[in-house]
Amino acid sequence: MKSYQVIFQPGDQAMEVQEGSTIMEAMDQAGINFDFPCGGQGKCGKCRVRVPAGAGDPTATEKEILEPMELDRGIRLACAARVHGHMTVELPERLQHNILMASGERTCRIEPHLKKIFVQVAEPSLEAQRSDWHRLKDSLAGQGYNSARLEIPVALLRRLPETIRRAGHGVTVVMYGSKIEGLEEHDTTPAMLGMAFDIGTTTIVGYLLDLYSGRELCAVSTLNPQTRFGADVISRITFANREEGGLEKLHAAVLGAINKLIGEALEKAGAGKEQIYGVSVAANTCMHHLFLGINPGNIAVAPYVAAVSEPVVAGAAELGIDINPAGKIFVLPNIAGFVGADTTAVLLAAETDRSTGIKLVIDIGTNGEIALGSGERMVACSAAAGPAFEGAQISSGMRGAAGAIDHVQFEDNLAYTVIGGGRPLGICGSALLDTVAGLLELGMINKRGKLLPPGQLTAEAARFKDCIVEHEGQPAFVLAGADKTGHGRPVTVTQGDIRELQLAKGAIAAGIRVLMQTLGVELDDIQEVLLAGAFGNYLNPHSACAIGLIPSELEGKITMIGNAAGTGAKLALLSSSEFRRAAQVAESVEFVELGSYPGFNSIFAANTYFNPKTQQKGKKVAVKQ
Numbered sequence: 001m002k003s004y005q006v007i008f009q010p011g012d013q014a015m016e017v018q019e020g021s022t023i024m025e026a027m028d029q030a031g032i033n034f035d036f037p038c039g040g041q042g043k044c045g046k047c048r049v050r051v052p053a054g055a056g057d058p059t060a061t062e063k064e065i066l067e068p069m070e071l072d073r074g075i076r077l078a079c080a081a082r083v084h085g086h087m088t089v090e091l092p093e094r095l096q097h098n099i100l101m102a103s104g105e106r107t108c109r110i111e112p113h114l115k116k117i118f119v120q121v122a123e124p125s126l127e128a129q130r131s132d133w134h135r136l137k138d139s140l141a142g143q144g145y146n147s148a149r150l151e152i153p154v155a156l157l158r159r160l161p162e163t164i165r166r167a168g169h170g171v172t173v174v175m176y177g178s179k180i181e182g183l184e185e186h187d188t189t190p191a192m193l194g195m196a197f198d199i200g201t202t203t204i205v206g207y208l209l210d211l212y213s214g215r216e217l218c219a220v221s222t223l224n225p226q227t228r229f230g231a232d233v234i235s236r237i238t239f240a241n242r243e244e245g246g247l248e249k250l251h252a253a254v255l256g257a258i259n260k261l262i263g264e265a266l267e268k269a270g271a272g273k274e275q276i277y278g279v280s281v282a283a284n285t286c287m288h289h290l291f292l293g294i295n296p297g298n299i300a301v302a303p304y305v306a307a308v309s310e311p312v313v314a315g316a317a318e319l320g321i322d323i324n325p326a327g328k329i330f331v332l333p334n335i336a337g338f339v340g341a342d343t344t345a346v347l348l349a350a351e352t353d354r355s356t357g358i359k360l361v362i363d364i365g366t367n368g369e370i371a372l373g374s375g376e377r378m379v380a381c382s383a384a385a386g387p388a389f390e391g392a393q394i395s396s397g398m399r400g401a402a403g404a405i406d407h408v409q410f411e412d413n414l415a416y417t418v419i420g421g422g423r424p425l426g427i428c429g430s431a432l433l434d435t436v437a438g439l440l441e442l443g444m445i446n447k448r449g450k451l452l453p454p455g456q457l458t459a460e461a462a463r464f465k466d467c468i469v470e471h472e473g474q475p476a477f478v479l480a481g482a483d484k485t486g487h488g489r490p491v492t493v494t495q496g497d498i499r500e501l502q503l504a505k506g507a508i509a510a511g512i513r514v515l516m517q518t519l520g521v522e523l524d525d526i527q528e529v530l531l532a533g534a535f536g537n538y539l540n541p542h543s544a545c546a547i548g549l550i551p552s553e554l555e556g557k558i559t560m561i562g563n564a565a566g567t568g569a570k571l572a573l574l575s576s577s578e579f580r581r582a583a584q585v586a587e588s589v590e591f592v593e594l595g596s597y598p599g600f601n602s603i604f605a606a607n608t609y610f611n612p613k614t615q616q617k618g619k620k621v622a623v624k625q
Helices: 023-030 060-065 068-072 132-141 154-166 225-229 233-242 246-269 285-292 341-350 429-441 461-467 495-519 533-538 541-546 552-557 564-574 576-588 600-608
Strands: 003-009 013-018 048-050 075-077 087-090 115-120 170-176 179-185 193-199 203-210 216-223 276-283 312-315 328-331 358-363 367-373 378-384 404-410 414-418 468-471 474-480 491-494 526-532 558-560
Touching: 003 023, 013 023, 023 225, 048 087, 060 075, 068 075, 115 132, 132 154, 132 170, 154 179, 193 246, 193 285, 193 341, 193 564, 203 246, 203 564, 216 225, 216 246, 225 233, 225 246, 233 246, 233 285, 246 276, 246 285, 276 285, 276 341, 276 564, 285 328, 285 341, 341 358, 341 367, 341 526, 341 564, 341 576, 358 495, 358 533, 367 495, 378 495, 404 429, 404 474, 414 474, 429 474, 429 491, 429 495, 429 533, 429 541, 461 468, 461 474, 468 491, 474 495, 491 495, 495 600, 526 533, 526 552, 526 564, 541 552, 541 558, 552 558, 564 576
Parallel strands: 003 087, 193 276, 276 328, 358 526, 526 558
Antiparallel strands: 003 013, 048 075, 115 170, 170 179, 193 203, 203 216, 312 328, 358 367, 367 378, 404 414, 468 474, 474 491
């Protein structure tokens, strides 16, 4: 079979690719991280690249999605266009994404999982011919260890004689419980670092910590490279099970990202990988399984069972994590198939297990994890919100990156803010929320979500009538005309986009109602609403309440807690007690399966409607910058 050279620009990265391969497959071969929100199924049209020549005629999918003027300019879909000759692929300018790294703080007692102990091992003599291992045990016994319970792996036994003698009999022993995990020459006890990771479906955030003081030395982040295999967990589960070597590719992608972030953090801190002795991981159940190299397929089919929910402790070498060989990986426990260790970490950070009042905790994403309760009883569910909040299947949607409209304001004139400034390229979830809330409060959409034609608008709303256009036979609202955008296409909110938001907000709102019924509480009983995660941090609480995503009665009780999953991961790394506590938290939470809850379909349907009471004539939508 013929092969052709594909050059990716910018960067002049050249690859030999077999004829007939898609550009997406060539990107995968080249290790290029690129967003394929629909998993390369040719549905979203968001993998646009420019190919001057060599890709053959446009496919039927491309003709359906791309405008004729785009095809004339050489714009193609990476998931559909195939290699039929030598070609240059011009990638869009790499977007700088807004990744939430800030996390709240709470105190904990520092109790490192591993201990480093410097001992002086007695030298042997003709009169005292005890073995090296015996003499090392005697030294540790002097530090309070029971010598009869001490363990050492054969690999360290092999190194023991040389290590002791080369170090002049002064060695640092790395202990995990009663097992020796490492032997280091001389006194290395002053340095002991660790990394705490929050592995999200879209982003990965890591925190480099001093395991003695608990001080955060730096934070690093990246997009999850698995996005090139699909934007959401379902598409990745599908990829893992249908593609040859799919699981291995997903596993390798996340490990590569973790090791890269560790390297970046160490470079920032001026430290070496041999100084890292612990890594903690909080992730949703699917990302948890892919990190461990476990097939997550059963999560996606009834009864949605995880392979493992309990805490996992593994050696660094077992998982291919590039830290000190003596280091350990601590993976927080899952709660259920779609309520993972990231939720456990959030609840740990929020100390819901010790709360006397009722708290509502919401982490909104493709899957909205919701927990409600107190230290007496906690219930949780997963609401399949779909991709609306992350922009994946919104007509002009994009992630929260440079060029995304992130907030919208309806005052005398339509106003919006753009991440990074400059001309807009699309709209992210928080702006979609603001837009629909504003249209609802102006009376431009009814309770069913229908965008009203100009002739039916009130005098107050009529000042925005020129923003209403027709899109595929349905009305749409233009936020930025083609002459004001960075790519020459208008940024709009279509009737279909509003429907996607209705379904997403209906899922979250219905989940909240089901948990309230399960716990037997009313809105007045809820003392605090905690919004976790990136979307929860950037959304305007008023907009969320205006559309009924969160009950409007709770608007004054909302607190944004940032990347609480990251906080929980840090706590579990710094304190062995907190890691054990995370297991107790996960075990105590009662999971509610929404799909089998009596009357759920009716509850969901009712919550897809907008509440007419939120249509407060003349009220302006405030924007949280």
